Amino acid sequence: MSRNLLKNPYGEEELEFWDLTENGGSQWKVEDMPGDCGFDFCIDGVTKYFATSFELCLKRQVIDLLAEGFSAEQLDAQPAVMVEDWYCGRTDCGCTYQMATSLLDENHEVIQEFKPEEVTLDPDSDDCSWKQISHTFSDYGPGMRLISFEHGGHDTKFWDGWFGVRVTGSSITVDV
Structure with a gap:
């Protein structure tokens, strides 16, 4: 089984x-x-999440694949790279993710990128419950040595506090 290369994906630290x-x-x-006006997570054992505010909040990790124990030969064979993330909104305030x-x-230098359209969650038209986004990279050519993962958002009403998007359970795995 592949291991998650992102550290602290649930906010436990x-x-x-x-x-x-x-x-x-x-x-x-x-x-x-589940937090104020929130939802329980759909996977047992997840007890925390990261919350954003009224201005843009983004956080990133850059994974050095050689430092994680992969060889240049393994990486140049273009193994599948799977990315997953979970996000939700509050039932009282809209947000972007x-x-x-x-x-x-x-x-x-970027070899290949996955950057979906920004998502807006509105509690008047969406239940704002936890949603998963995922992508698998393949056929990207040789030379991959690092992976950059960044996510976040903000609330749409600019309320003071933590009314923006919530994220947890981020994952990056390399299938060698």
């Missing part, structure tokens, strides 16, 4: 291992599930 690339408003916060995952070469 607060914001450890995450580079806060945008930390606006009341900034990032880790909260206990965005994510981007990039396969990078040794010079941090």
